[in-house]
Amino acid sequence: MISYNTAIVLIGTSILGAVSGVLGCYMVLRRRALLGDALAHAALPGLCIAFMIVGARNFVALLGGALVTALAGSWMVTVIPRRTRIKEDAAIGIVLSVLFGLGIVLSRMIQNRTTEGSKAGLDSFIFGKTAGMIAQDIYVISAVGLGVLALIVLFYKEFKILAFDQDFASVQGWPVLWLDGLMMGLVGVTTVIGLPAVGLALMAAMLIIPAAAARFWTDRLLVMIILAGIFGLLTGLLGTAASARWANVPAGPVIILVGTGIFGVSMLISPRRGVVARGVRHLRLRRRIARQNLLRTLYELSEAQWPEATRLTPLDLMKERAWDPAGTARLVKAGLREGLIEGDADRFSLTDTGWRDAAQVVKVHRLWEIFLIEEAQVAPGYVDRDAEQIEHVLPPDLVDRLQARLVELDLLPKPLREVPERHAALAPIERVAGS
Amino acid sequence: MIQWWNSLPIHVTDAIWTISVGATCAIACALLGCYLVLRRISLIGDAISHAVLPGLVLAFILTGTRNPVPMMLGAMALGVLTAVLTEALHRVGRVPTDASMGVVFTSLFALGVILITVYASQIDLDPGCVLYGLIEFTVFDTIGFGELEVPRAFLATGATLGLVLAFITIFWKELKICSFDPMLASSMGISAALVHYMLMAMVAMTTVSSFEAVGSILVVAMLIAPGATAHLLTDRLGRMMRIAAGAALSSAILGYLGGVWLNTSVAGMIAVVSGIQFALAAMFSPRYGVIGKAVHNLRMGLQIVREDALGILWRLREREGRASISRPELERLLGAGWMTRLAMRGLQSSRLITASAAGDLALSGAGREEARRLVRAHRLWETFLSSELERSPQNVDESAHRIEHVLDSDLADRLDHRLSHPATDPHGSPIPRDDADDSLAKETPAR
Numbered sequence: 001m002i003s004y005n006t007a008i009v010l011i012g013t014s015i016l017g018a019v020s021g022v023l024g025c026y027m028v029l030r031r032r033a034l035l036g037d038a039l040a041h042a043a044l045p046g047l048c049i050a051f052m053i054v055g056a057r058n059f060v061a062l063l064g065g066a067l068v069t070a071l072a073g074s075w076m077v078t079v080i081p082r083r084t085r086i087k088e089d090a091a092i093g094i095v096l097s098v099l100f101g102l103g104i105v106l107s108r109m110i111q112n113r114t115t116e117g118s119k120a121g122l123d124s125f126i127f128g129k130t131a132g133m134i135a136q137d138i139y140v141i142s143a144v145g146l147g148v149l150a151l152i153v154l155f156y157k158e159f160k161i162l163a164f165d166q167d168f169a170s171v172q173g174w175p176v177l178w179l180d181g182l183m184m185g186l187v188g189v190t191t192v193i194g195l196p197a198v199g200l201a202l203m204a205a206m207l208i209i210p211a212a213a214a215r216f217w218t219d220r221l222l223v224m225i226i227l228a229g230i231f232g233l234l235t236g237l238l239g240t241a242a243s244a245r246w247a248n249v250p251a252g253p254v255i256i257l258v259g260t261g262i263f264g265v266s267m268l269i270s271p272r273r274g275v276v277a278r279g280v281r282h283l284r285l286r287r288r289i290a291r292q293n294l295l296r297t298l299y300e301l302s303e304a305q306w307p308e309a310t311r312l313t314p315l316d317l318m319k320e321r322a323w324d325p326a327g328t329a330r331l332v333k334a335g336l337r338e339g340l341i342e343g344d345a346d347r348f349s350l351t352d353t354g355w356r357d358a359a360q361v362v363k364v365h366r367l368w369e370i371f372l373i374e375e376a377q378v379a380p381g382y383v384d385r386d387a388e389q390i391e392h393v394l395p396p397d398l399v400d401r402l403q404a405r406l407v408e409l410d411l412l413p414k415p416l417r418e419v420p421e422r423h424a425a426l427a428p429i430e431r432v433a434g435s
Numbered sequence: 436m437i438q439w440w441n442s443l444p445i446h447v448t449d450a451i452w453t454i455s456v457g458a459t460c461a462i463a464c465a466l467l468g469c470y471l472v473l474r475r476i477s478l479i480g481d482a483i484s485h486a487v488l489p490g491l492v493l494a495f496i497l498t499g500t501r502n503p504v505p506m507m508l509g510a511m512a513l514g515v516l517t518a519v520l521t522e523a524l525h526r527v528g529r530v531p532t533d534a535s536m537g538v539v540f541t542s543l544f545a546l547g548v549i550l551i552t553v554y555a556s557q558i559d560l561d562p563g564c565v566l567y568g569l570i571e572f573t574v575f576d577t578i579g580f581g582e583l584e585v586p587r588a589f590l591a592t593g594a595t596l597g598l599v600l601a602f603i604t605i606f607w608k609e610l611k612i613c614s615f616d617p618m619l620a621s622s623m624g625i626s627a628a629l630v631h632y633m634l635m636a637m638v639a640m641t642t643v644s645s646f647e648a649v650g651s652i653l654v655v656a657m658l659i660a661p662g663a664t665a666h667l668l669t670d671r672l673g674r675m676m677r678i679a680a681g682a683a684l685s686s687a688i689l690g691y692l693g694g695v696w697l698n699t700s701v702a703g704m705i706a707v708v709s710g711i712q713f714a715l716a717a718m719f720s721p722r723y724g725v726i727g728k729a730v731h732n733l734r735m736g737l738q739i740v741r742e743d744a745l746g747i748l749w750r751l752r753e754r755e756g757r758a759s760i761s762r763p764e765l766e767r768l769l770g771a772g773w774m775t776r777l778a779m780r781g782l783q784s785s786r787l788i789t790a791s792a793a794g795d796l797a798l799s800g801a802g803r804e805e806a807r808r809l810v811r812a813h814r815l816w817e818t819f820l821s822s823e824l825e826r827s828p829q830n831v832d833e834s835a836h837r838i839e840h841v842l843d844s845d846l847a848d849r850l851d852h853r854l855s856h857p858a859t860d861p862h863g864s865p866i867p868r869d870d871a872d873d874s875l876a877k878e879t880p881a882r
Binding site: 084100273 | 471472475476477478480481485524527528529530531533534535536537538541542544545546548549552553652653654655656658659660662663666667694697698699700702703704705706707709710713717720723724725
């Protein structure tokens, strides 16, 4: 059974995680991932100034002050690259560190003036005092979180345009500057309420990691937002739960590492953009190309004797294609397994299936060659040498013409000439449609 | 020498040592920062300064001492690892660079904080100190060299500055080429990747040696701000580095003085001073500053109004035979406004126009020369456009009006020669020659 305190912290971090995951999507898509970090640091001087003015720990005033300098920081990050030759990365770095420095200066001055230990307050601001969350924090976080989510739903279309094509948005007459300001305001508010709870480093991470993880799974904004929200929520939940087990480990870093874990898993196993999936696709492609290369080589070495099958050795293949022995042996083994060749690994010849497949591969290859040689002026838009089936890439009448040229030049693979009807895929589509 | 030094009051030597610590790490950071700013990878400085934390802790755990050498090596390894991981996530995972950097450094930083708390009993690394540094306390931790007490931190930052200087001197050409044109570097057989990772290792080392003094966030200000300030002031790499180093040195001195004066964090103050330096450069840099650019535009604008005024006076005399014009009328023709008034004042003070007792304005001798040059450029260009480029005479005035301000007399002479010395422009107005007397102007009919 979890204690009341743990429950409070669980709820707080997961709501915060969900909201910043959602907002982070826009930051990641707009290549502004590190702006959240800058905002978080820029909040410090505002917090100190508000503390100096209001004096006591007036929660709302402190957050208001923090928000003001955070937004001023984000404004500077946009203005500096526009008005000077300094690029955005340097602008972010300068704003982040200089405003943080100002915050340190101010906070030390506060510490000197007041006798009460406000250094603890500052430390919790930087590292977060996750375990010290109270019910009031939850109310603030939930209220702000709901408000932010509501605004995101309300301005969904506008933010979407902003995220993907800002120029288009301004051409269409959207008030880009205001929308941008609103978006930064939302990020600022979320950052500022999150800071005392989870600290600087965690806030930056929460804005980046769930969104970057969600990006692996989808190309659609809505799905990405929902996923990032869920990832953020999970990060908060699991991280808090994990840190509750070890008493003296601060929750913030554990939460970050849980997020990193989710990110890592997403990067590995997501079906389309994941590393494993892309590796498998890459491997398949390589295998397909290797098979095609084997068939073509076998065909070219056997063509003269057709229809008699030529007995070949690995050495023949290696001489023809400059392959290495190990790779050749692997290819031959694969060919035997697939029934393309018969015999053993040292002496083999094409089977009937082998002849047919090889002839097909060679024909497509020669069609491509003819295409590149004779129709080269249209080639650049169409060149996709890997296409197994040329008719998917080129218009049917062109394939027909190329095939006619192949016959004319006596390059059509012999096994195909003897086949009474032409390969269905190569029959002109009009004729198929007309019959 | 040492005796004289030791005879100084303790607060003076402390101040000098503190400033020296600040200045050495600020200069080392600023020199490396120039490359980061130029290559637009400033934020890798931020990332590395956070990510070296686990390297420090691991080195400490493995060796069990606070010996700076293994700690530096651990930090350098982590610095390079940050760069490698960022690149790997970007390349293998197709994550945008900024996001991959964010993921990598926050994760490594989190790992470092956890390691610190787990091994807290053995390490006196205060995470707070790592973040914002306590340069004021560096003078309390000294090593004696005979009579001389040298702060330990100064040894670290001084050695780092020496290494950075050596690194930059040895790899000056490679670093320069890789910063401006990595493609060219590769084609010349310089491994841009190797240079990049060496730079990252140096950044990590510098960051770590600055930790004690200024902490991991303020070191970012030291890395980026002086380089960016210098980038606003010059286009040459060598000068950029000298300016950046100068800015770093002055930020350390002023930061210390400011910090002591306000009784606050010296490290924070150094960052604030570098921020102010950057803001000043962004405003007032003659070529790239906001105000510098505005001044430049204003001067261009004034020059154009002045030249327009001269042109009006010339044409007035040519067409109506009037040598002078009342001030309000000329201002009306130019479009009244403060620019016009300012331009008139400029013309009078440079004696290009003279005012009669009644307040009427006329061209002076020098003004007439200047006006002739302008009108000549204007009309030659019109002739060129209509005869050589076959534009209709109605469409040439606008272009000529713009180009007369930039067409110098040499180019005008060439145009004149090319067009075989035409007497009139497409509108029939005479093209003034250098040797023409003023009588020419009187006999021309209005167009």
